[in-house]
Amino acid sequence: MKKLIYNKFEKSKIASLRRVLYTGKTVVVLSAEEAERSVDYLLSQPVLGFDTETRPSFRKGVHYKCSLLQVASDDCCFLFRLNHIGLSPAIVRLLSDKTVTKVGLAWNNDLMSLRELGEFESGTFVDLQDMARELGIEDQSLVKLYANIFNGRISKAERLSNWERDVLKDSQKHYAALDAWACVNLYREMLRLKQTGDYELVVVAEETKQNDETDISETR
Secondary structure (H helix, E strand, O other): OOEEEEOOOOHHHHHHOEEOOOOOEEEEEOOHHHHHHHHHHHOOOOEEEEEEEEOOOOOOOOOOOEEEEEEEOOOEEEEEEHHHHOOOHHHHHHHHOOOOEEEEOOHHHHHHHHOOOOOOOOOOEEEHHHHHHHOOOOOOOHHHHHHHHHOEEOOOOOOOOOOOOOOOOHHHHHHHHHHHHHHHHHHHHHHHHHHHOOEEEEOOOHHHHHOOOOOHHHOO
16 A cells, blocks of 8 residues: 655644654764764764754844754764854865765755855755655645654754753753754655655645645744
8 A cells, every 4th residue: 555645734633643752862062073073973874864953033133153963864863062163174074075865954044054154065965845846745844744754743842942052951952853863764765755656645625725834934
């Protein structure tokens, strides 16, 4: 039986899905030396998921630079605290790499944030939004894509927390690692579906789509 996926996943159904938990190892990177070792490991992996976090501003005219770069393999996620170490040579090496499959979602937005910290040549990245469109999926947010592909619910409760805290909370670390790790999972499954054709696209009625417009705040 082919896997059912939807061109638009109804937002109202997400709350009833099982919550997705990250169970892999998480490593917080606080120095350039740690970054070198971490990047050496990451560049030995076949697929990496990428995401970033920035401290939110609740005052007009106040803007913070990118605080965190999270990079996940299948079972481990490294949290590079950019507000402590900046774009170290190792991080630039990772971002510029063209040999390892690197996956993000709306990655051009993350690149813009990262380039506020320094210039670098971007390596090759796969954007999950492009892969989704190739399958006929119109959803753009990580939450809706994961619900659509895996019937799982990703919580966004920590999205607007302070990513420049001296010490990140466990809930923040879990949230950050989950987002990057989810990119790896989505990439593998969407690639499988594309290569095998083992899916059936269900087109949601237009009136349902109109009642379930994607919130702009959910694009990541």
